Amino acid sequence: MRTLRFLYRTSFRFQPPIFNHSFAIRCIPVTNQVQKICIEGRYVRPADSLNEVVDGFGNHVFIGHIQDYHQYFEYEVVGTAQVDGMQVQKEPLQLMYKYPSKYTGYTKEIREFYKAIGRLKGTDLEKAVTIMQYLHEHFTYVSGVTDIYTTAAEALKQREGVCQDYAHIMIALCKYAGIPARYVVGLMIGEGSTHAWVEVYVDGGWYGLDPTNNLHIDDYYVKIAHGRDYDDCIVDKGQFNGITNQQQQVYVRVEDITEKDEK
Amino acid sequence: MQNLVDHTVEINKLLARYGVKFGIYKNQEFHEQLFPFDAIPRVITHEEYSELEKGLIQRVDALNAFLKDIYSEKKIVKDNVVPEDFIFASSGYLPQCEGIIPPKGIYSHISGIDLVQAKDKSWYILEDNLRIPSGASYPLIARELCRRAAPGTFKENNVVDNRNYHKLLKETMDYVNCGGISVIMTPGRYNAAYFEHSYLAERSGCVLAMYNDLFVEKNQLFYRDYKGENKKVGVIYRRISDEFLDPMSFNSESVIGVPNLMDVYRAGNVAIVNAPGNGIADDKGIYYFVPKMIKYYLNEEPILKNAPTYLPFYEEDRKYVLDNLEKLVIKDVAEAGGYGVVFGSDLSKEKLEDMKQLIINESRRFIAQEVIDFLDLDIMENGEPVPRKADLRAFVLSGKETKVWASGLTRFSRNPDSFVVNSSQGGGFKDTWVLSR
Amino acid sequence: MGIISIEKANNLYWLGRYTERVFTTLRKFYRIFDSMIDFDDAEMVYSEYCQRLSIPNIYTSGQQFVDCYIFDPKNPDSLYHNMERAYDNAIVLRDELSSNVVSYIQLALDAIASAKGTAAPLFQLQQVVDYLFAFWGCVDDYVENEECRNIMKTGKYAERIDLYIRLQYHTKDIEKEFTKFVNRMKKTNMHCNLDKLAELTEIINTKKEFNTEYQEALNCLQGIVEVV
Numbered sequence: 001m002r003t004l005r006f007l008y009r010t011s012f013r014f015q016p017p018i019f020n021h022s023f024a025i026r027c028i029p030v031t032n033q034v035q036k037i038c039i040e041g042r043y044v045r046p047a048d049s050l051n052e053v054v055d056g057f058g059n060h061v062f063i064g065h066i067q068d069y070h071q072y073f074e075y076e077v078v079g080t081a082q083v084d085g086m087q088v089q090k091e092p093l094q095l096m097y098k099y100p101s102k103y104t105g106y107t108k109e110i111r112e113f114y115k116a117i118g119r120l121k122g123t124d125l126e127k128a129v130t131i132m133q134y135l136h137e138h139f140t141y142v143s144g145v146t147d148i149y150t151t152a153a154e155a156l157k158q159r160e161g162v163c164q165d166y167a168h169i170m171i172a173l174c175k176y177a178g179i180p181a182r183y184v185v186g187l188m189i190g191e192g193s194t195h196a197w198v199e200v201y202v203d204g205g206w207y208g209l210d211p212t213n214n215l216h217i218d219d220y221y222v223k224i225a226h227g228r229d230y231d232d233c234i235v236d237k238g239q240f241n242g243i244t245n246q247q248q249q250v251y252v253r254v255e256d257i258t259e260k261d262e263k
Numbered sequence: 264m265q266n267l268v269d270h271t272v273e274i275n276k277l278l279a280r281y282g283v284k285f286g287i288y289k290n291q292e293f294h295e296q297l298f299p300f301d302a303i304p305r306v307i308t309h310e311e312y313s314e315l316e317k318g319l320i321q322r323v324d325a326l327n328a329f330l331k332d333i334y335s336e337k338k339i340v341k342d343n344v345v346p347e348d349f350i351f352a353s354s355g356y357l358p359q360c361e362g363i364i365p366p367k368g369i370y371s372h373i374s375g376i377d378l379v380q381a382k383d384k385s386w387y388i389l390e391d392n393l394r395i396p397s398g399a400s401y402p403l404i405a406r407e408l409c410r411r412a413a414p415g416t417f418k419e420n421n422v423v424d425n426r427n428y429h430k431l432l433k434e435t436m437d438y439v440n441c442g443g444i445s446v447i448m449t450p451g452r453y454n455a456a457y458f459e460h461s462y463l464a465e466r467s468g469c470v471l472a473m474y475n476d477l478f479v480e481k482n483q484l485f486y487r488d489y490k491g492e493n494k495k496v497g498v499i500y501r502r503i504s505d506e507f508l509d510p511m512s513f514n515s516e517s518v519i520g521v522p523n524l525m526d527v528y529r530a531g532n533v534a535i536v537n538a539p540g541n542g543i544a545d546d547k548g549i550y551y552f553v554p555k556m557i558k559y560y561l562n563e564e565p566i567l568k569n570a571p572t573y574l575p576f577y578e579e580d581r582k583y584v585l586d587n588l589e590k591l592v593i594k595d596v597a598e599a600g601g602y603g604v605v606f607g608s609d610l611s612k613e614k615l616e617d618m619k620q621l622i623i624n625e626s627r628r629f630i631a632q633e634v635i636d637f638l639d640l641d642i643m644e645n646g647e648p649v650p651r652k653a654d655l656r657a658f659v660l661s662g663k664e665t666k667v668w669a670s671g672l673t674r675f676s677r678n679p680d681s682f683v684v685n686s687s688q689g690g691g692f693k694d695t696w697v698l699s700r
Numbered sequence: 701m702g703i704i705s706i707e708k709a710n711n712l713y714w715l716g717r718y719t720e721r722v723f724t725t726l727r728k729f730y731r732i733f734d735s736m737i738d739f740d741d742a743e744m745v746y747s748e749y750c751q752r753l754s755i756p757n758i759y760t761s762g763q764q765f766v767d768c769y770i771f772d773p774k775n776p777d778s779l780y781h782n783m784e785r786a787y788d789n790a791i792v793l794r795d796e797l798s799s800n801v802v803s804y805i806q807l808a809l810d811a812i813a814s815a816k817g818t819a820a821p822l823f824q825l826q827q828v829v830d831y832l833f834a835f836w837g838c839v840d841d842y843v844e845n846e847e848c849r850n851i852m853k854t855g856k857y858a859e860r861i862d863l864y865i866r867l868q869y870h871t872k873d874i875e876k877e878f879t880k881f882v883n884r885m886k887k888t889n890m891h892c893n894l895d896k897l898a899e900l901t902e903i904i905n906t907k908k909e910f911n912t913e914y915q916e917a918l919n920c921l922q923g924i925v926e927v928v
Contacts, residue, residue, distance in 0.1 A: 022479065022522030024511040051482040053526045055512070056361040063511070063523045065480045095340070096358050099351040228358065237511050239522045279810075280803045282791065404799075444703070452792055461794035471795040476705040489709040490889045 001084045002219035002258045006187050008194070009076040009251045010236060017069040018242035025236045026225040027077050028052075028060040029186070033089040034208075035222060036082040044075040057232055059225040075236070080257070085218040088205035096228060097180040097201060103229035104172040107153035113138075113169075114176050124179045124202040128209060129216075131173045132198075136214035139166060148230065163196040164230055166211040170198045171229065182226050184208065185233045189220035189254045194235060199226060222254060264303070268643060270412035271302040277408045283401065286455045293453050299691035300405055301642040302412075305655065305673040312697045315378075315386060315657065316667045318567030321557060323374045323659040326393060326544050328560035330370035333543055334360050344559050345552045348576070348627060353549070354597065355542025357505060359512045363529050363538075366439040367662075370538040373435065373500075374659040375672075378567075380638045387570045387635055389654060390550060393541040395502050398672035398692075399658050400459040403428045403466070405694050406670070421699040425670030429466035431660045436469070436498045438662035439534035443497030444486060445469040448477065450503045450519050460502050469500065479523040484533045499524075500536040508539060547596035547630050548574070571633040575626040584631040585619050591631040593618060606634065640693070642675055651675045655695060669697040704847060708796060709890065711789040712848055713927050716855025718786035719805070722779055723832045724863045725753075726825060729770070729779075733822060736762045752866045753777075770825070771816040780812045783828075798842045804835035850887040854925060857881035862921055865914045871907060878904050885925060896923040 008027055025044060031037045044050055047064040055061050062075070100106050117134045120127040142160040152172040155165035167183050174181035180201035188195040188210075197210040197217060208217025217223075225233035275297070284295040307315065332339050333350060340347045350356050375396020377389040406425050410417050436445050447469045449460035464471035476487050477496065484496040501508060507517040512525040527533045543549065551572050554565040573580035573591070584591060588607040595603030610618060622629055639650035653675035658668040673693040704712070732749055736742040742762030746769070750757040755777040759765040772778045783805075790797065790805040808831035815824030836856075843849050857880050864874045878900075885892060900920035907917070 020478070022511065024523060024526075049481040051526070053482070053529065055526075056357075056359040056363070056529075061526070063479070063482070063526050065478060065523075094358070094361070095337070095347050096351045096356070098347075231515075232358070234515070237515060239510050239518075280806055281799050282794075282802060282806050447795075452788075457791075461791070462799065464795035465799060469795070470703060471792075472705065473707065476707060486703060487705055488703050489706045490704075492703075494703050 001082065002256055004081045004083055004189065004220070004222060004254050005079075005257045006081060006222050006254045007076070007078045007252070008187060008224075009074070011072065011074040011249050013247040014071050014073070014240075014242070014244045015247075016242065016244055017071045018240040018244050019067065019069045021066040021070070021073070021238060021240035023062075023064055023066075023073075023236065023238040025062040025075055026055075026059050026185070026233060027062070027075055027235060029077075029079070029081060029222050029224050030060050032223075034083065034085055034087060034217075037079060037222075038081075039077065039079040041079070042075075042077040046070055046073070057225070057227045059227070059233060069242075073238075081222045083219040083222065085208070085221060086216050088203050088207045090205035093180055093201050093204075097182045098175060100172065100175060101228035102231055103151045103168045104175065105151065105153060106172060106176050107151075109153045109156045110169070110172045110176060113156055114173050117173075120177060125200070125207060127177060128174055128179055128181075128200040128202065128207075131177065132170060132209050132211045133214060135166065135170055135173065135211050139169065141166075141212060163212040167196045167198050168229060170209070170211040174198070174200055182206070183229045183233060184223055184226045185235060186221055186223040186225075187252050187254050188222075189256065191251075191253050193250045193252055194224070195221075196230070197221070220254075220256070264413075264416055266413035267304075267409060267416050268302045271300070271643060274302060274405070274408050274412055275300050277411075278405065281404060282458055283404055284458050286453055286457060298401060299677070300401075301675065301691055301693050302409070303641055303643060303648070304409075304694040304696045305640060305653065306696045306698065309698045309700055311386075312669070314566065318386075318565070319376055319657055319659050319667050320665045321561065321563060321566055322376065322388070322391070322553060323371060323661060323665055325553065325557040325560050326374065326391060327368075327370050327661060329556050330393075330538070330541060330544050331364075331368055332560075334363060334370075334540060339556070339559055342559070344555050345549070346576070349546070349548050349552070350543060352627060353543055353546050355540075355544070355546045355549075357513075357540040357542070359525060360538070360540035364531075365528070365538045366441055366531060366534040369439060369661050371541055371544070372439065372536045372538075372661050373432070374537075374661070376657045376659060378655045378657060379570075379635055379653075380655070382636045382638050384638065385568065387568050388550075388553070389570060390547065391545040391553065392656070393537060393545040394504065395537065396656065396658070397456040397459050397502070398656050398674075399428050399432075399668065400462045401692050402670050402672055402694055404462065405692070409694055420696070423669040423697045423699045425668065425695075425697070428658070428668055428670070429463060431666060431668060432463060432500075433467040433469070435660045435662035436467075436500060436534075436536060439536065440497040441531060441533050443484075443495035443533070446472045446477070446486060446496050446499045448472050448474070448499055448501040448503060448521075450474075450507070454502070456502065463500075474503075474519045474521055477521045477524075479521060479527055482523075482527055482530050482532060484521070484524060484527045496533055498534040498536060505539045505542065508535075547594050548576075548627065551630060570635055573631045575622045575629055575631065580631075581622070581626060584622060588615055588619060588622075588631070590634065592634050593622075594630050594632065596628055596630060608634075640673070640675060642677075642691070642693075644677075649679070651677065651679065652681065653693070671695040704796070704845070704851070708793065709851055710927050711793050712796070712851040713855040713890070713925070715786055715789035715793065715805075716852040716857075717859040718782050718789065719808075719832055719835060720856040720859035721863070722783050722786065722808070723829065724860060724867075725782075726779060726829060728863075728867055729825075730822060733766065752868070753863075754866070766821065767816075770821065771812065779828075780809075783809045783812055796843065796845065796848050797839070801835065801838045801842050804831045804838055807831045808835065847888060850884050851890065853884040854881065854888055854890065857884060858921060858925060862918060865917055865921075871904070875904055891926040893923050893926065896920045900924065 029037045044062050050064040053061050140160045146161040152168035155161040171181040182199050184197050199206040199208050227233040339345050371393040375392035378386050447464045485493040506514045507520045509520050509524040510517040511522045528535050551574050557565045573584050575581040575584050591607045593605045640653040641648040642651050656672040660666050673695045674690050676690050735745050746765045747757050770779045787809050790802050808828050811827040815821045860877050903917045
């Protein structure tokens with residue numbers, strides 16, 4: 001068990017300014033069996049109206065609208081998380097996580113790669129870990145070669161990509177192997193940006209694996225949202241009027257503030 | 264009746280005058296086309312209609328129960344009546360709709376059920392349309408004009424007046440209204456069914472709106488007034504598909520939707536007609552299971568028959584389909600509007616083999632049906648009646664009660680060799696008479 | 701309905717303008733057509749007309765002017781093209797205007813198309829004038845929302861003043877139309893530039909005729925109503 005302090009901030013600059021701007025933001029981690037969240041501060045601004053809703057996957061979403069012209073848009077969340085990772089988070093399975101999604105189809109590439117892994121042995125969790133390890137060894141982290149539209153199959157073809165691609169490929173492989181799997185967006189210890197990983201459904205619940213780093217999801221991760229793939233848990237979506245140049249800055253900091261005797 | 268047929272040209276002229284058209288894209292260019300009207304009506308007797316009416320109400324009630332179940336408890340899957348593959352691998356299932364209970368629990372407010380009549384006079388259901396079935400406006404306006412052309416004909420025959428569709432529509436919308444104005448949302452005048460959107464708005468007294476007239480604030484849907492007095496919307500009859508409805512929940516690239524509309528809907532602050540996610544119930548694969556749904560949810564025997572259908576997904580059916588492919592019609596479950604329909608008898612030996620292989624490889628993707636021996640309807644061509652294939656789209660409206668509109672859209676193929684009656688493929692339409700005695 | 705969106709307000713305004721453009725220019729065209737009979741140099745007649753209307757003179761002969769200026773859908777200044785723009789604005793207003801009202805726009809459009817290539821197009825074109833009269837009559841009877849009618853008529857009179865100034869109508873006529881315009885506009889909630897309105901009022905009240913320097917008046921007119 002660890003206590004993490006996290007800060008997640010994104011700011012946009014629009015030049016020239018935009019108007020009639022609608023947004024939906026997934027940035028608030030929620031408490032579950034693995035993480036106990038205490039929010040200390042959060043804002044989305046500007047906003048004529050701001051509402052908190054829960055989407056069809058169970059994620060927290062800020063929705064809102066800004067009618068007037070504006071050049072800046074920013075949201076931030078600060079808080080602490082008591083994390084007790086590496087455990088199965090019990091809950092009934094939503095059957096959709098058994099089936100391929102837009103980004104995680106069982107294409108020829110996926111089927112061939114799956115074959116190359118060889119026979120999977122052991123429990124479902126052991127199988128998933130084998131898939132993760134194999135993927136980690138046969139895929140290289142390179143940024144800029146894929147984008148948000150890249151599917152598992154496309155990324156696999158070039159054997160290079162980022163955390164989103166690792167996650168998509170692993171989800172496709174797990175589901176192909178009969179293990180339900182889903183996509184997770186969250187924060188990881190250190191400074192940088194948001195991260196993506198995988199949860200597999202084993203022993204009546206969800207268990208986190210990080211194929212990018214070949215790690216089990218332990219006490220150094222804070223989960224924000226989950227869904228079938230990237231598309232279901234986009235952290236910020238916006239639509240507005242105006243032709244503009246958009247600059248985006250994302251800042252994430254997660255530090256371990258566990259008291260000595262707590263460890 | 265002759266009186267009516269004699270005035271075919273005049274009736275079509277009036278239809279043109281009132282802009283009764285549908286849009287079509289040819290070489291990426293938009294064209295408006297008249298929808299040719301044939302004056303010989305389809306006549307449904309009183310007895311026939313009573314049976315159809317009962318059967319349609321039963322079917323739509325079961326489909327509504329199915330939708331409610333799928334987006335909540337999923338009992339029908341747990342009880343193995345419908346295999347889960349047919350739900351969760353289908354593009355019609357939208358997880359974004361999980362856990363939403365629409366106002367009054369109604370999912371399919373306006374259902375367009377396509378039927379054909381066989382030579383032995385029995386009716387078969389061809390498909391269910393529970394998303395945005397179109398076509399009611401055409402017979403609605405045609406009847407008005409036919410009565411002008413041949414008042415005597417309508418005096419002599421006891422034809423149920425069908426000029427109440429807009430009232431049924433408004434009644435259905437009012438029943439689920441969450442407080443606010445009633446809006447019909449159109450993707451715009453370049454949509455194939457734009458005439459219908461605008462005509463139904465005019466007749467029902469709803470406000471016709473485009474995406475840019477609507478916006479979400481404080482988790483409520485508003486209509487933007489030019490004076491700055493925004494009006495809350497209580498019910499939206501949207502004539503735009505789920506995919507484009509809300510870029511924040513569905514296709515992010517959609518610029519013709521209303522951002523965050525789904526959240527307003529989830530909060531119960533607006534009714535969406537028809538509910539998003541209905542695609543799961545009118546999937547050609549799910550069609551096979553509708554009679555089973557009727558037994559499962561209503562504990563009744565289905566009154567109306569499906570066309571005999573085989574699911575290659577089941578081994579037994581697959582074997583039958585592969586052995587009898589040349590006499591069956593194959594439908595791709597993902598396609599709509601008369602596309603993706605192949606008659607085994609039209610295929611060369613080679614193509615037949617290709618099709619078989621495709622069915623083996625992607626058994627979930629296809630259904631196969633026996634070819635029904637259609638009862639052809641006469642249409643007038645160069646002054647002579649000639650028989651042509653025709654279907655019937657019945658409209659069922661679910662509000663406080665489930666009601667069948669005593670009419671429907673009868674479409675026919677002008678090509679004597681074609682079974683496909685879809686208007687986007689060049690067919691025409693007829694008035695549909697339901698006799699009151 | 702009592703609720704008009706920004707889009708619909710624009711459509712109403714432009715429907716008024718385009719129908720009026722077709723109506724007034726068509727009536728003027730009858731006179732031009734007639735003058736070209738007597739004048740040996742037909743070009744003189746239509747080139748002056750083009751100049752007054754500030755439209756490019758792309759025409760090569762009297763006959764070609766008739767064909768192209770009236771019927772050519774590709775010519776952005778043709779009557780047919782303007783009637784199509786009226787149709788574009790009408791077709792999105794069916795719920796506000798009613799099918800009856802919209803049908804007259806459809807009929808007028810079809811009438812121009814069917815007059816094309818006929819031996820005496822002016823006879824056929826009379827139908828267009830008739831349909832437009834019927835259209836406005838129908839607007840008064842069937843369009844229930846008064847504000848809709850006022851926005852349309854604001855567009856109609858704005859266009860009429862514009863054309864009357866360009867085509868050198870008598871100042872008395874222009875004054876009359878201007879009064880109607882102001883009367884209608886004040887009943888709407890459209891943004892009105894009061895400075896420009898005052899300026900145009902001044903010009904119209906003092907000017908005897910608009911043979912020259914009419915551009916100034918046109919500029920004012922354009923700035924009065926703010927529409928997209």
